[in-house]
Amino acid sequence: MSLQYCDLTGGARLPYVEFGAPDGAPLLVLRGLGDALTTMENPGTAAGARALYGPLAHRRVVVTSWRTPAAPGYRLADLVGDAATLITKLGLGPTAIWGNSMGGMVALLLAERDPDLVDSIVCECTPTHATDPLLRYVTRWDAMAAQRRWPELQRDTLRNIFTGRMPWAIRKLVWFPRSIPIPDDEGRWQVLSAALREYDVRDRAAGVRCPVLVIGGRQDRMTPPDQLADLAGLLPDARLVLVDRCGHGASLERPEEFHREIGGFLAEARRSTGH
Numbered sequence: 001m002s003l004q005y006c007d008l009t010g011g012a013r014l015p016y017v018e019f020g021a022p023d024g025a026p027l028l029v030l031r032g033l034g035d036a037l038t039t040m041e042n043p044g045t046a047a048g049a050r051a052l053y054g055p056l057a058h059r060r061v062v063v064t065s066w067r068t069p070a071a072p073g074y075r076l077a078d079l080v081g082d083a084a085t086l087i088t089k090l091g092l093g094p095t096a097i098w099g100n101s102m103g104g105m106v107a108l109l110l111a112e113r114d115p116d117l118v119d120s121i122v123c124e125c126t127p128t129h130a131t132d133p134l135l136r137y138v139t140r141w142d143a144m145a146a147q148r149r150w151p152e153l154q155r156d157t158l159r160n161i162f163t164g165r166m167p168w169a170i171r172k173l174v175w176f177p178r179s180i181p182i183p184d185d186e187g188r189w190q191v192l193s194a195a196l197r198e199y200d201v202r203d204r205a206a207g208v209r210c211p212v213l214v215i216g217g218r219q220d221r222m223t224p225p226d227q228l229a230d231l232a233g234l235l236p237d238a239r240l241v242l243v244d245r246c247g248h249g250a251s252l253e254r255p256e257e258f259h260r261e262i263g264g265f266l267a268e269a270r271r272s273t274g275h
Contacts, residue, residue: 001050003041006086008067014086015040016064019050020057025270026095027056029063030083030103032125033138033196036145036189037154038181039065052251053098055259056266062090070191076198079106080113087117094119096266101125101223101248102192105199112207120269121208122262125216125248127227128234129200134222138193145189150182153189163219163247205234211269212238215261217246217253239265 006014017040020027029049038045040063049063067074067082083106087093096119099107104126111118127134137160144153183189201208214232218225225242232240241261246253 001046003046006089008082008085012067012069014064014067014082016062017046017049018062020059020061022060024059026092027059027061028087028092028095028097029053029061030097030099030106031065032101032103033192034157035065036192037183039068042181052255056263062092066192069185070188072191074191074195076195079195080109083110084114084117093117096120096269098122098262099124099126102196105201108201108208109204111210112204115209118210120210120266121212122265123212123214123231124251125220125223126231127223128202128231130197131227133224137222138196142190142193148186160221161247161249162253163217163221202234206236208235210237213241213262213265214238215241215243217248217250218242218244220247220250222248
């Protein structure tokens with residue numbers, strides 16, 4: 001597994017790592033707002049992605065960060081366009097997408113816009129729109145980012161994302177703040193946060209025709225279970241799964257349950273779509 005780049009217009013690019021079976025069914029992982037703090041260019045972040053998504057290595061797994069640099073004016077529609085560019089340039093389509101929080105937002109909008117690129121979607125901890133519970137946290141973190149209080153921001157996000165079993169590699173960041181890396185691009189948080197605030201799929205959900213697994217934690221404070229149920233209820237072909245004893249960091253807190261549910265869903269979706 002090595003760091004690679006997908007070139008975009010204007011000198012920007014998407015950093016990504018790829019592993020698994022080169023000829024396997026593709027799986028694209030789209031990250032959440034935490035990508036503003038540490039991207040796939042960080043070796044520790046890339047290794048963590050390899051560990052988390054490793055059980056799906058019978059597939060061709062691509063884990064991408066958002067555009068670098070993320071210049072002001074980068075909109076949610078640009079995230080969708082960049083994901084489409086990556087899928088096209090790497091020949092992934094139609095691909096399964098696992099979107100974490102904001103990544104799920106992008107995946108849904110992409111499936112509605114370019115249905116031929118998307119085979120199925122796993123929406124992890126993704127609501128129907130930028131809801132009040134989510135924005136309360138994001139607004140607080142925006143203020144910390146504006147003041148460059150990076151260790152405090154990282155610790156606060158981790159304490160609120162995880163409500164159950166926090167992995168040791170992440171727990172030590174809370175205990176030892178000096179180990180927390182400072183973002184290379186200190187304006188990246190505000191740019192991606194502004195894009196997240198634009199999200200609203202309620203009027204477009206009916207156009208998402210592929211199978212979708214809406215999955216999250218029962219103790220999620222940012223995207224509570226009722227909001228996940230709202231999303232599943234709007235989508236034409238959706239399944240809702242709520243996992244006990246975890247919150248917004250659900251797949252990291254309960255990886256065994258997540259991979260069992262997601263592995264089964266992706267296999268079934270592949271059979272139903274014929275891809």
